[in-house]
Amino acid sequence: MPIQTIFRLAEIEPQQWDALLTAPQPFLRHAFLSSLEDSRSVGDGTGWQPQHRLLVDVTGAPQAALPLYRKSHSYGEYVFDWAWADACHRAGIGYYPKLLCAVPFSPVTGARLLGNVESAAHMLDQLTGELAERGESSLHVNFTEADADALLRGRDGWLERVGCQFHWHNRGYRDFQDFLDALTSRKRKQLRKEREQVAGLGIAFEWREGRQVSEAEWDFVYGCYANTYHVRGQTPYLTRAFFSLLAERMPQAIRLVLAKRGATPVAMAFSLVDGQELYGRYWGCLAEFDRLHFETCFYQGIDQAIAAGLQRFDAGAQGEHKLIRGFEPVITRSWHYLAHPGLRAAVADFLLQERQGVLAYAQSARQALPYRQA
Incomplete structure (x- = not known):
């Protein structure tokens, strides 16, 4: 089945895009993403250039999709890779542009591989093989849910990064x-x-x-x-x-x-x-x-x-001050494919150490929750 790249979500009918979503979360809906584009919050001059990937069948109906952006900076992502970009700059390696599969300005865990997730993962494989040809350093998938984690974990070249947020549970x-x-x-x-x-x-x-x-x-x-x-x-x-x-x-x-x-x-x-x-x-x-x-x-x-x-209240990405108000630590995940082998090795070592620190921090934060012990 052919793969297409669309540079505006207006190129696909809302019902076709939304049919690929399996959950009611609003951030991946055509209405949300197209509003970002049509309001010029993303697009030319913003450093967020839409390049959504679609896998279509013989009738042209989408079977899988990636909400994808070509980035010339790391603003608005909430998975911070500024240090990686700085290390590349000092080593004379280009870090931008890069590709990002995510929802702009929205650090919310959710679907990133839309429709048939295995087919969407194969589109990621194709993109990683094209990075050098496209002049891009890396491909990142931020705030993933379990289906994407299962497919990317152990996939050649992909690095897992964990983070911690605070959510309230009813x-x-x-x-x-x-x-x-x-x-x-x-x-x-x-x-x-x-x-x-x-x-x-x-x-x-x-x-x-x-x-x-x-x-x-x-x-x-x-x-x-x-x-x-x-x-x-x-x-x-x-x-x-x-x-x-x-x-x-x-x-x-x-x-x-x-x-x-x-x-x-x-x-x-x-x-x-x-x-x-x-x-x-x-x-x-x-x-x-x-x-x-x-x-x-x-x-x-x-x-x-x-x-x-x-059932839940996600009040945003930042803030230990949420902890004493009953918001509990929640682990988030993102995935990173870095084309340069030296950069990939250095980041892999950093992420291993960072992971230990984040998980220890989340465990420690649980001890500070204000709930009465049963």
């Missing part, structure tokens, strides 16, 4: 108080005090689905989102148009909480949802309020997950 809690009752007394008092501090500021919260958000409110959301980058002297990854396009194409998956003081919004947290999980993605505020970040990003999300009967 153990059948009736409400937030029921969750608090599962914590030790000291941590329970801390969380309750933090919530009371925010309430004492006169701040209330409103939850919206995508269809309930006005364009003026999206302006506010984008202003908050962009401000989190501007205060660090950085350029936001997403454009303003992305939020409107996503609200038009995938409104049912959007969950937005607005923090308001009176009638005036002061902060927001933007999330996506599927049938089992809430994914906290973006946060921002236009004024500083003590403890507002914890309430808006964590406690409101826990409230929402309990009310909706969701």
